[in-house]
Amino acid sequence: MKRTTIVVYCNTTVETTCGDICVQVKITRKAIPNEAHPAEHDIVVTKYGEKFHSDTWDSNATSLGGNAKSVLFVDDRTRYHHGYPLRKNADTDKAYLEFEASVLTQTGTQIKWIHSDNGSEFIGLQDHMRTHGTHWTGSAPHTPEQNGVAE
Structure with missing residues (x-):
């Protein structure tokens, strides 16, 4: 695992080990399936x-x-x-x-x-x-x- 610094607020940072959680945090919402309006x-x-x-x-x-x-x-x-x-x-x-x-x-x-x-x-x-x-x-x-x- 890679150590990564994450900015929590403007002047606050946290050292963490970044794995799958970093990828999950970047996802803001689920994709809309093409079948939404078939x-x-x-x-x-x-x-x-x-x-x-x-x-x-x-x-x-x-x-x-x-x-x-x-x-x-x-x-x-x-x-x-x-x-x-x-x-x-x-x-x-x-x-x-x-x-x-x-x-x-x-x-x-x-x-x-x-x-x-x-x-x-x-x-x-x-x-x-x-x-x-x-x-x-x-x-x-x-x-x-x-x-x-x-x-």
Whole structure:
């Protein structure tokens, strides 16, 4: 075994024999298995507008119109971005309905799939999405890497 100095706090160190425990300490969380969302890999995206990734985010400044947040929709096939300013997260419903109508009118494509983090923004739209045949999936908690396209 190799003797190693580990920094515990800024000015405090501890001499220890480093073995398997050092490797375990460096692991911050378990890896997410690819099977976490197996159905997501079943969809074949053939054209713009079939699958979107979405995320909301807070701005550092408020716009003149009073908007301090935004929702972003990113097309899975083309990576084309659509952004909508929001006053509050509850406005995501209205922005999504406007976005969905725009995609349908401009391209004739019905949105098949929306993927977002597991925030509550899309909870109010679950019935609407079901009646329109849109499938929604959310990321596992505390895993922004699962929503990497929109992040």
